[in-house]
Amino acid sequence: MNSKKLTNYILGAMVLGIVAGYLVHALGAGGTFPSSYVSYISILTDVFLRLIKMIIAPLVFSTLVVGIAKMGDASAIGRIGLKTFAWFISMSLVSLLLGLVMVNVFQPGVGVELTLPEIAASSGLNKNSLNLPDFVRHIFPTSIFDAMAKNEILQIVVFAVFFGVGAAGMGERANEFVRNLDMLSHIMLKITSAVMKLAPIAVFSAVSTVIAENGLAILLTYGKFMLSFYASIAVLWIVIILISSVVLKWRALHLVSMLREPALLAFTTASSEAAYPMTLEQLERFGCKNKIASFVLPIGYSFNLDGSMMYCTFAALFIAQVYGVQMELSQQLLMLLVLMVTSKGIAGVPRASLVVIAATLSQFNLPEAGVLLILGVDHFLDMARSATNVLGNGMATAVISKWEGELEGEVRKQS
Structure with missing residues (x-):
């Protein structure tokens, strides 16, 4: 299936999924029936994501x-690593600040006229997973087989290095x-x-499931919040492309x-993981x-989730606004710095952004219950975050390749 056909099929499946989900929810x-539909049709998405994770x-x-x-030598690895993390940290700051x-x-x-949850209500999220000692321990695998079984990308990276x-x-x-491993990678791309x-x-299943569960009404209820976030994501895309074009020139648009x-x-x-193999393949075709x-x-x-970074500041301050809490600029900047540090430990944390x-809310005396406000539409916001994470990581890879003089001038033809 060529690229254009697959894109059209995915778009068509998304439209059909919206229609099917609406009909199931309405009728x-x-x-x-809606809950039964969701439990069965969601199997298709789960199977697809499992197959993708099987490959990663x-x-x-x-x-x-x-x-x-x-x-060939460790100095090259260190040099590329420093450039990579310098870019990641810079873009994280840009994303947080833009949010x-x-x-x-x-x-x-x-x-906004939303029904506010009780201030004392708990979000039910495990915040204990966000601490520096556990994160540092999490980076290093006790067993590569355990890391692979759990798809712990960061641990696999450490062992692979x-x-x-x-x-x-x-x-x-x-x-x-090494040649055999190279053949293994090509086999994985073939799969x-x-x-x-x-x-x-899978797209039809994912979209229809969400609409069947929540209905289209939820999009109207949170319309202002969602439209504002999507507009902000669009601005972030423009910023990422413009910054990358300083290095990549006109090729950034390509x-x-x-x-x-x-x-x-x-x-x-709503999964950037699902796009990993295809992103790698497209980057190599681009010349990386x-x-x-x-x-x-x-x-x-693990470290360069631009869409998720923007969402953290955007959602946290949205909750403050809903509860009528005024935050001084100095407090907002402090929150940004706190998010900059804590967000780097989210690899492998379920529902990481939330x-x-x-x-972060509890550190600034904001009601943690505010997270409950955005739970209902988080999937729709995660869709934009995931796509942005793919763009940010793709651009970062091309920029580092260019800096290293390892970016080929011509795009290879698709086989």
């Missing part, structure tokens, strides 16, 4: 080890093994091509065009060398 109101661990490990082995600016411009929480450096140190004796044929079915399919997949499934792309991209999935927001 089954007051009965058990061996793909990350094989591509990263091959890439590091080809780099803060946009929520103050739109003020989506001012004057050690493994790749060790393979590079073996010289020619490791060449045959990805087959799995992607199921994407439209990369956006190439990333439209993985970004659309991430948007419709495998040794750079396979190093930067998986790390970005956990970070809940933990």
Whole structure:
């Protein structure tokens, strides 16, 4: 299935999913049919995401080890690592600051007529997962097999770095093994091509499930908040593209065009993980060398979540506005710095953005119950966050490749 056809099928599946979900919600109101529909149709999305997750661990490990082995020396790894983290930290600050600016411009929480939950109500989110000691321990795997079984990308990256450096140190004796790993990565990408044929079915399932559960009315209730956030995300896209174009020049727009399919997949499934294999493939077609792309991209999935960063400041200040809490600029900037630190420990944390927001609210004497306000529409917001994370990581990989002089000038043709 070529790229254009798949994009059209995914868009068509999204529209059909909205229609089907609306009909199920409207016709089954007051009965058990909507819940039964959701429980069965959601299986299709779960199967698709499981198949994608099945691919990620061996793909990350094989591509990263091959890439590091080809780099040859530890100094190159350190240099690329420093550039990568410098870019990630800079873009995280930009995303957080832009979220803060946009929520103050739109003020989506001012004057809204929402039923406020009791201030003492608990969000039910596990905030204990956000602490520095546990995060540092979490980075290092006790077993690579356990890390792969749980799809802990950060732990797989750490092991692959050690493994790749060790393979590079073996010289020619490791060449045959590295070639076999390279073949493994190509096999995984071949499997990805087959799995992607199921994407439209998974998209239909994901979209219709959400609409069948909540109905279209919830979108109207939270219309101002959602429109404000989507407008802010659009501004963030423009900022990411403009900053990246300083390095990539006119090719930045071409990369956006190439990333439209993985970004659309991430948007419709509300999962940036689902788009990982396709993003890697598109970046290599764009001209990024495998040794750079396979190093930067998986790390970005843990440390460079631009859409999620913006959401943290935007949602936290939205909750403050809804409850009528006035926050001075100094407090808002302090919140931004707190989010900058805490958000870097969200790898592997379930419902990460909401956990970070809940933990931050309590530090600034804001009601944690405010998180309950956005739970109902979080899926629709997660769609925009996921697509933005794909764009941010794709741009970051291309920029680092350009800085390293490893970005090919011509785009390779799709096979």
